[in-house]
Structures are given as structure tokens and as C-alpha cells.
Amino acid sequence: MKVANKESIHYLKFCIVGGLNTAIDFLVFSLLSYLGVYYIIAQCVSYGCGVLNSYLLNRTWTFQQQGKRGKYEFLKFIALNVFTLIVTSFLLTLFHYKFSIPLPYSKVLVTIVSVGLNYIGTKFWVFEP
Structure with a gap:
């Protein structure tokens, strides 16, 4: 399989x-x-539920990591997602209180940021090729 096709499949x-x-x-x-x-508590809990699902499915299906986890794989995954949670919580507060954007719309905006941060971090740092 060509590298470009493999990358496209990973991203999909x-x-x-x-x-x-x-x-x-x-x-x-x-x-x-x-x-x-x-x-903020709702954000932390809901994000945590998504993170757990993300780790399990991305490890086994998206990036097809076989065998035992790397020594620090899960810790790197958690660190990346804690960083993303901090960024998204800050942005959620900023959008909602500073710019008066309703919470559901603010949540959509921070989710877009979250996807970008997580793909780059997961692909190039957590599940290193």
C-alpha cells in the first residue's frame, strides 16, 4: 500500500x-x-468519556498497534488529552463568557480545535510509526 493511501486511511x-x-x-x-x-465539570467528564473510547479504538483499529503498549504510550495519550482538555476548557470559557456564544455553539468550536490537536499529537507522538 502506498504511504499516501495509508495516511489517508489512518486519517479517515x-x-x-x-x-x-x-x-x-x-x-x-x-x-x-x-x-x-x-x-466545566460537565466538560471534564464528557471529554474523559470520549478520551477512553478514543484510546481504545485508535490504538486497536486506527493505528493498529499490536501487542503490549509501549512503556509510556498510555501516559503520553493521557498527557495529550489533558493538554487538549485545558485548551478546550479555556476556549469554552472564552467563547461563552467573553464573546457570549451559547454553550452548544461554543462546544462545536472547541471540538474543531480538539480534533486538530489530537490527530497531530496521537499520530506523531503517542502512536509513533
Whole structure:
């Protein structure tokens, strides 16, 4: 398989997994928000649910990592996602309170940022070729 085709397949799979992660994230965030949970706590919990799904599916399906995890693979994955969570929480606050963008729309905007950060970090740092 050509390298370009392999990269395209990785990215397509990453986007599919990301779509599922996003759906999980949005559903949990919406449910917790509806229940009156403070939005930053709802963001952390919902993002964490998506992260767990992301690790499992991206490791086994997208990047097809075989055998045992690398010594620091999971820690790097968690570090990347904590960094992304900090960035998205900051942006969520900025968009919602500074620019008065409703929470659902703010969530969409931060999700776009999250996808870019996570693909680059996952591909080139966590699941190094």
C-alpha cells in the first residue's frame, strides 16, 4: 500500500473514531448540563468519556498497534488529552463568557480545535510509526 493511501486511511479512521468520540462527548455533556452540572465539570467528564473510547479504538483499529503498549504510550495519550482538555476548557470559557456564544455553539468550536490537536499529537507522538 502506498504511504499516501495509508495516511489517508489512518486519517479517515481517526475521523470516524473522532465522530464517535464527539457523539459520546456531546451526549454526556448535554445530559450533565441538563441535570445542572457546572459546565466545566460537565466538560471534564464528557471529554474523559470520549478520551477512553478514543484510546481504545485508535490504538486497536486506527493505528493498529499490536501487542503490549509501549512503556509510556498510555501516559503520553493521557498527557495529550489533558493538554487538549485545558485548551478546550479555556476556549469554552472564552467563547461563552467573553464573546457570549451559547454553550452548544461554543462546544462545536472547541471540538474543531480538539480534533486538530489530537490527530497531530496521537499520530506523531503517542502512536509513533
